[in-house]
Amino acid sequence: MKCTTISIAPATRPSSARSRDFSCVILDRNGRLIVAPPMFFHAPVYRHLVGRILELYGGLADGSRIKDGDVFVSNHPYAGGLPHVSDMAFVAPVYAGR
Amino acid sequence: MPAGELVAFSGTIAHKADVGARVAGSTSANATEMFQEGLLLPAIKIVDGARRADRYRAHHPRQQPTAGPGWRRHPRPDRSDADGRGASPELCSRFGAATVTDAFAAILKGAADELRAAIAKLPEGEASAEGLLDSDGVVLDQPIKLAVTVAIKEWGRELRLLEQRSAGPRPGQPAPVDGGSLRVLLAHRLPRPEPAFQRRHARRGAAHLRAAHGRPTPRRPHPVSNYQMVNLKLVDVILEALAHFHPARAIANAGSSSALTIAWAKGRPGQSNMQYEIMGSAYGGGMGHDGASATATHLSNLHITPIEILESEFPLPHHALRPGAGFRRRRPVARRTEPRARIRAARGRDRHSPLRQEPFSTQGRRRGQGRARRALRDQARHRAGICDAVIGPLRAERRASASCCRAREAAAAASRRRATAPHSTAISPRDISRPRRRRKEYGR
Numbered sequence: 260m261k262c263t264t265i266s267i268a269p270a271t272r273p274s275s276a277r278s279r280d281f282s283c284v285i286l287d288r289n290g291r292l293i294v295a296p297p298m299f300f301h302a303p304v305y306r307h308l309v310g311r312i313l314e315l316y317g318g319l320a321d322g323s324r325i326k327d328g329d330v331f332v333s334n335h336p337y338a339g340g341l342p343h344v345s346d347m348a349f350v351a352p353v354y355a356g357r
Numbered sequence: 358m359p360a361g362e363l364v365a366f367s368g369t370i371a372h373k374a375d376v377g378a379r380v381a382g383s384t385s386a387n388a389t390e391m392f393q394e395g396l397l398l399p400a401i402k403i404v405d406g407a408r409r410a411d412r413y414r415a416h417h418p419r420q421q422p423t424a425g426p427g428w429r430r431h432p433r434p435d436r437s438d439a440d441g442r443g444a445s446p447e448l449c450s451r452f453g454a455a456t457v458t459d460a461f462a463a464i465l466k467g468a469a470d471e472l473r474a475a476i477a478k479l480p481e482g483e484a485s486a487e488g489l490l491d492s493d494g495v496v497l498d499q500p501i502k503l504a505v506t507v508a509i510k511e512w513g514r515e516l517r518l519l520e521q522r523s524a525g526p527r528p529g530q531p532a533p534v535d536g537g538s539l540r541v542l543l544a545h546r547l548p549r550p551e552p553a554f555q556r557r558h559a560r561r562g563a564a565h566l567r568a569a570h571g572r573p574t575p576r577r578p579h580p581v582s583n584y585q586m587v588n589l590k591l592v593d594v595i596l597e598a599l600a601h602f603h604p605a606r607a608i609a610n611a612g613s614s615s616a617l618t619i620a621w622a623k624g625r626p627g628q629s630n631m632q633y634e635i636m637g638s639a640y641g642g643g644m645g646h647d648g649a650s651a652t653a654t655h656l657s658n659l660h661i662t663p664i665e666i667l668e669s670e671f672p673l674p675h676h677a678l679r680p681g682a683g684f685r686r687r688r689p690v691a692r693r694t695e696p697r698a699r700i701r702a703a704r705g706r707d708r709h710s711p712l713r714q715e716p717f718s719t720q721g722r723r724r725g726q727g728r729a730r731r732a733l734r735d736q737a738r739h740r741a742g743i744c745d746a747v748i749g750p751l752r753a754e755r756r757a758s759a760s761c762c763r764a765r766e767a768a769a770a771a772s773r774r775r776a777t778a779p780h781s782t783a784i785s786p787r788d789i790s791r792p793r794r795r796r797k798e799y800g801r
Binding site for chain 1: 362366
C-alpha cells in the first residue's frame with residue numbers, strides 16, 4: 260500500500276495517476292505473489308518474470324549473480340511475460356539482514 | 358536463515374504511455390509484430406548493485422524535486438522505498454528472516470486451501486464452448502476458431518483445460534496466449550470464497566490449466582495487439598464453458614474494444630501530452646443484470662478514467678454506448694470530441710484496413726518476402742473492393758494521371774482552406790475509424 264501510494268503521488272501520466280494502470284507487489288524468493296496486485300492480470304506476470312531472472316542469473320544457488328541492490332527491468336511479452344510492450348516491469352531482490 | 362540470504366522480491370509494473378512505437382501510444386492496432394510497438398527489453402539487470410543505483414538516481418529527472426508538479430505537492434519518498442524494496446527488510450530485522458519466510462508460506466497455503474474449497478463447490482462434469490477470432494493479426498478476414506473444454510474432476514484438486522486449439526489459416530498452431538493469465542482470470546470467476554480470500558499465486562497450486570493439444574504459449578510473429586485480442590476472446594470462451602458449472606456467475610460476452618489516442622505535438626505545461634484509452638462494454642453483465650456500458654477492457658486499464666476527468670481535458674459533447682454493443686459489435690462506444698483550438702489530426706489506420714500488410718522483422722528482408730507482402734496486400738485490397746480489378750480503369754487512370762505538380766496544387770489548396778477555417782472542428786468516431794482513407798487533415 261505504501262509503495263502504491265508513493266507511486267501515485269508523483270505520477271503525472273493519466274495511465275498511472277488516474278487510470279492506475281500499475282501495480283506494486285511483494286513476492287517470495289521463488290516469485291510467488293504474497294501481496295496481490297490490484298491489477299489482477301499483472302499477477303501471473305511477476306512469477307514468469309522472476310522465474311526468468313532466476314534462470315538467467317543463476318537462481319538461488321551459490322554463485323548466483325543476483326545480489327543486494329540489483330534492479331531488473333523488462334517489458335518483453337515473450338522473454339519477460341509482460342502483458343504488452345507498454346507495461347514496464349521492475350523487480351528488485353530483498354535480502355535478510357541488509 | 359542466515360543474514361544476507363535472498364528472502365523475497367519486490368516488483369512493480371507500470372503502463373508507459375509511449376515506448377517508442379511506430380504510432381503514438383505504442384499499442385498499434387495495425388502492428389503485425391511486436392517490434393513495431395516500441396522498445397523491447399528482455400529481463401536484464403538495469404542496476405548492478407547499490408553503487409550504480411545511486412548514479413542512476415542522480416541522473417534521473419524524476420528524482421529531482423522540481424521535475425513536475427507532483428513533486429511539489431508531495432514529499433519525496435524515503436530511501437528504502439525509492440530502492441523498491443518496500444518494508445520487507447524492516448520486517449526481517451524485526452521478526453527474523455525465518456519468521457518472514459514462514460509467514461509467506463502460511464499465506465500461500467491458506468490461499469490455496471481456500472481455492473480448493475471453492476473448486477469443491479462446483480459440480481463434477483465437463484463443459485465446452487467455442488469462439489471465433491476475426492483474424493490472427495496477419496492474414497485478415499479468416500477467422501480462427503477457439504475450442505475449449507473444461508473438466509472438473511477430482512474434487513478440490515484440479516481444474517483442467519482439456520482442449521485449446523486453433524483452426525483456420527494456420528491449423529494446429531497454438532493460440533498465442535499466456536497460460537498464467539488464464540489461470541488467474543479463471544480463478545477470478547470461481548465461486549466467491551471467504552472475504553479474506555485474495556488472489557495470490559497459491560491459487561496456481563490448486564487450479565491447473567492443461568492444454569491437451571499444445572501448450573498455450575505466445576509465439577512469434579504474433580503481434581502483441583493480436584495477443585491481447587486472443588486473450589480477450591479465449592477468456593470469454595473459457596468463462597462461457599465455466600458458466601455451466603456456476604450459472605449464477607455467468608457473464609455476458611465481453612464483445613470487443615476500441616482504442617483512441619490523442620497526442621499533443623507541443624507539450625502543455627503541467628498537463629499530460631497523451632491520452633490513451635481502450636474501451637469495452639458489457640463487463641460485469643450476467644444473468645438478470647446488465648454490465649457496464651463503457652469501461653476498460655481487461656489487459657488494459659482496469660480502472661477506467663472517469664468521464665468527468667475526460668470531460669475536463671477533452672470536451673465531449675457526446676459519449677454513449679452504441680446499441681447492441683457488447684455483443685460482438687465492434688467500436689462499442691460512440692463519442693465525439695471537440696478540440697478547443699485548430700488541430701491537425703492524423704488518423705491511424707484501423708485494424709481492419711485492407712492496406713495492412715506484414716512488415717519486415719529484425720531478421721531483415723528475406724528473398725521473396727516483398728512479393729509475398731504485395732500478394733497479401735493485393736488480396737486484402739481485392740476483398741475490400743478497392744483494387745484496380747474491382748474499381749476498374751477509372752481509378753487506375755486517376756492514379757496514372759496524378760503528377761507531382763497536381764499533388765502540390767492540391768496540397769496548397771487544402772492549406773488555404775485550413776487557414777480560413779473556423780477553429781472548432783468536430784471529429785466523430787466514424788471519421789477516426791473509417792478505414793479507407795489513410796490520412797486526413799481536419800480544419801477546413
